[in-house]
Amino acid sequence: MTEQRPRTRIQKRNTAAIFEAALEVFSQHGFRGATLDQIAKAAGLSKPNLLYYFPSKEAIHVALLSKLMDTWLDPLRALDADGEPIEELLAYVRRKLQMSRDFPRESRLFANEIVQGAPRMIAAIEGELKALVDEKAALIEGWIAAGKIAAVHPYHLIFSIWSLTQHYADFDVQVRAILGGETVDPFPQAEEYLETLFTRLLSPVTGQV
Amino acid sequence: MTEQRPRTRIQKRNTAAIFEAALEVFSQHGFRGATLDQIAKAAGLSKPNLLYYFPSKEAIHVALLSKLMDTWLDPLRALDADGEPIEELLAYVRRKLQMSRDFPRESRLFANEIVQGAPRMIAAIEGELKALVDEKAALIEGWIAAGKIAAVHPYHLIFSIWSLTQHYADFDVQVRAILGGETVDPFPQAEEYLETLFTRLLSPVTGQV
DNA sequence: GTCTATATTAAGATAGAC
DNA sequence: GTCTATCTTAATATAGAC
Numbered sequence A, B: 001m002t003e004q005r006p007r008t009r010i011q012k013r014n015t016a017a018i019f020e021a022a023l024e025v026f027s028q029h030g031f032r033g034a035t036l037d038q039i040a041k042a043a044g045l046s047k048p049n050l051l052y053y054f055p056s057k058e059a060i061h062v063a064l065l066s067k068l069m070d071t072w073l074d075p076l077r078a079l080d081a082d083g084e085p086i087e088e089l090l091a092y093v094r095r096k097l098q099m100s101r102d103f104p105r106e107s108r109l110f111a112n113e114i115v116q117g118a119p120r121m122i123a124a125i126e127g128e129l130k131a132l133v134d135e136k137a138a139l140i141e142g143w144i145a146a147g148k149i150a151a152v153h154p155y156h157l158i159f160s161i162w163s164l165t166q167h168y169a170d171f172d173v174q175v176r177a178i179l180g181g182e183t184v185d186p187f188p189q190a191e192e193y194l195e196t197l198f199t200r201l202l203s204p205v206t207g208q209v
Numbered sequence C: 001g002t003c004t005a006t007a008t009t010a011a012g013a014t015a016g017a018c
Numbered sequence D: 001g002t003c004t005a006t007c008t009t010a011a012t013a014t015a016g017a018c
Helices: A007-032 A036-043 A047-053 A057-077 A087-104 A105-114 A120-146 A154-170 A173-177 A186-202 B009-034 B035-041 B047-053 B057-075 B086-104 B102-116 B123-143 B152-170 B171-180 B185-201
Strands: none
Touching: A007 A036, A007 A047, A007 A057, A007 A105, A036 A047, A036 B047, A036 B123, A047 A087, A057 A087, A057 A105, A057 A120, A087 A105, A087 A154, A087 A186, A087 B171, A105 A154, A105 B009, A105 B152, A120 A154, A120 B171, A154 A173, A154 A186, A154 B086, A154 B102, A154 B152, A154 B171, A154 B185, A173 A186, A173 B123, A186 B152, A186 B185, B009 B035, B009 B047, B009 B057, B035 B047, B035 B171, B057 B086, B086 B102, B086 B152, B086 B185, B102 B152, B123 B152, B152 B185, B171 B185
């Protein structure tokens, strides 16, 4: 269930290699589709050596999810109560889209897990994640009450930011296939589109002149 | 590779039972995570009998995907060039959201497949799906050129409709966990939120009075 | 068409030498 | 800490009787 604490240099290096390999393999094939053989090979270790560091396949997966969870939530954590509301939310969208571009494997790792019912993550979702979202939803409510942004359902606003940005990582293969070939980089277009979308959605309706 | 054509009553019934069972199991566990045992049990057949109807696990999966693809694209096909543009697009959003509510397993089946690189679907995406999207994107372009809706990137508009609506099926467990418990039905809230979002996004900017 | 029994392989995990 | 060899189980698929 628990991974060992890396103490020596060699342990640190191997543990890091395992996480990297596990991310690569789990994100591409899902938990069940991934094999220890693949992970061991990608990490440059033998299978028994892999299992010297972690007691089981599931332990690797759980450790990986929990290691990444924190970083994954940073963009939302950074939503600042003292900033200019619309600019804060647009900046959150940009950060999240950048995560999809720069860390698509992490996005797909979580997507795989959640689509299949989040069996190894449900506690973190109901705990840590829900707490953070509750906090930020309250912040957004405050901005709405103050007339800084247009009235929208704050939880669904957050869901929409997740779905719109993560789509470009999780469904990458579909997006590129439909945009037509490898020549197109979807992200600049996506950034412009999402900026437009959220600006129009969130700009407070000004009274008729 | 190819399923048999059901001819007798009994074959029809069994084939239907297999599709229903396969949808249930594949959508929940993904291709690799699903087992023939589970599917056979859910279909009320023995494993060899299952393999009398389909030559392999992969054949079942492929047949299921291709059978569902058509229905899955109906909401987009129904986008009508002769309708009122904004109302047409809002109606598309509503149809798609209803699909997430009424057919979440279908949504998760495709999500599982695409997140993992769409190995058994890429041809359909590049062919049939891309052709349909190209056609509807052109229609949307026309509406923009005519000033009927605000200018947005038509392909990303379609992506955004997919991601926003399918999120409520694919990430259902997360949505419900964050909204807090089984008492909440996310769909009425989602419908209202998405109606607001797309209305604000698509309404042509009226000149300043 | 359907079943029981079984062949075959793949994959998670362990034993034990070094 | 790392490896080779191996145990064990589970899963796809097939043989062959009925």
